[in-house]
Amino acid sequence: MSSPEAGLLDPGLLARMIAVRRHLHRFPELSNAEAGTQRHLRDALEAEGLDGVREVAGHGLAVDIVGAAAPSNRKIAIRADIDALPIAEETGLGFASEHPGVMHACGHDAHAAMGFAAAVLLHRSRASFRGTVRLIFQPAEEAEPLGGRRVVAEGLLDDVDGAIGIHVDPYIPSGRIVAAPGPCTLACDIFDAVVTGVSAHAARPSDGVDAIAAACAMVGELQAIVSRETDPYDPLVISITGISGGGAYNVIAPEVTLKGTIRSGSDATRRRAWRRLREVMEGIAAGRGAAVRLDIVEGEPAVVNDAELAAIVRDSAAACLGAGAVLAAPGWTAADDFGFYSQKRPSVYFRLGIRDEAAGSVHPLHHPQFRVDEAALPAGVTTLVASARRFLAADTQTG
Incomplete structure (x- = not known):
């Protein structure tokens, strides 16, 4: 030495x-x-x-x-x-x-x-x-x-x-x-979403709007932002890290909360991910007769x-x-x-x-x-x- x-x-x-x-x-x-x-x-x-x-x-x-x-x-x-x-x-x-x-x-x-x-x-x-x-x-x-x-x-x-x-x-x-x-390292942002539907009896789901079904569709579709919309050499990770909703066996859940994180390598990709996250979630909610409120907190660069x-x-x-x-x-x-x-x-x-x-x-x-x-x-x-x-x-x- x-x-x-x-x-x-x-x-x-x-x-x-x-x-x-x-x-x-x-x-x-x-x-x-x-x-x-x-x-x-x-x-x-x-x-x-x-x-x-x-x-x-x-x-x-x-x-x-x-x-x-x-x-x-x-x-x-x-x-x-x-x-x-x-x-x-x-x-x-x-x-x-x-x-x-x-x-x-x-x-x-x-x-x-x-x-x-x-x-x-x-x-x-x-x-x-x-x-x-x-x-x-x-x-x-x-x-x-x-x-x-x-x-x-x-x-x-x-x-x-x-x-x-x-x-x-x-x-x-x-x-x-x-x-x-x-x-x-990558930039990191966090987000919280509340998906709102309409409660109904589990035996008659057609009487309501299933917030769980809408939220699950969002979880799956959000991954396409990374796998189908982003250059593989442009770092982006979107992870859903929490989901909560429902509670009774015989009730269609009227509300589900989601939370997760966005990791990105460039500012342009970061801003695009925010926009697409909102567009995808709002589109799925509208298509299922539900509503969604999305809050994104900008974290570290x-x-x-x-x-x-x-x-x-x-x-x-x-x-x-x-x-x-x-x-x-x-x-x-x-x-x-x-x-x-x-x-x-x-x-x-x-x-x-x-x-x-x-x-x-x-x-x-x-x-x-x-x-x-x-x-x-x-x-x-x-x-x-x-x-x-x-x-x-x-x-x-x-x-």
Whole structure:
């Protein structure tokens, strides 16, 4: 390992990082309710001597680490998301969730722990670099109102020159890094629909309008927007993720609710999907004598990686971990509100592999048995720290 950042994660800090991660995993909190998570992270940071930790974006935190090697106006932000999901954990871990129905099934506990360790390492080494690193521990990545949108609204990116985000990836071998330029994740919107019919006796359905039948027709026909109306090379996913209606064996349901998500790779496709969703649902409802009310909530934009920053992450990871640690892999159809960061400032969102069969880290994100291979976390921390320092070293404006 040739980089000065390699090896900085000493056994004591490694143990504290794992302790932070396991505490957060044991006590997960949903989006916009991360008060305990916020408190624990603040206590951990301040115990390591970091001053100026402040509350942001509701239940988030931010702290600036100012390099003392030379004056510099250059700043880089590191984002670590901290919220959990409404999933009942089935891992059997000794530190499994103690909050029923809530679980860190997307690795945000690991992101927060790596952010903590990166902050400590940068604080310890601040005499050896110039510029500022802003650590942002962001709430509400998983659900509206999104924390990334609020981070931007509160001006946390107004004075930075770039941003770095990290996400664990259970499809990539443990300890490997992926950071490609260009489109990285898809935009994500959510929708709710209420299909209204007319109730009737189940023995005489012709006396009413069956909302369930209309809703089922919509579920099937919406898939044609993707399979028959969209270029296969133009990413679009429309998923119905919830359906509810009826309740009695002998009553034709007068109302059904649907909910789902739209994932898209371009703004034009996103807008077309919204229009076609409404046209298809309203057309089917009208054809069956029903009615439908559709509400679409615009979510996060796609994450687009800046080429220069992606190269900095790849070069930093290769220098610290070896050239074999940097892999090529396709982007994600998942979404992340780091897209708000990449809209605002040049940004890079890189993935840290955590797949290891021996560690049981083989399940996909958002799975009740999802596990993180903790042995991969030092690679993530080292890459974050080295990338931030390399970015700041490129400063040509001092003062």
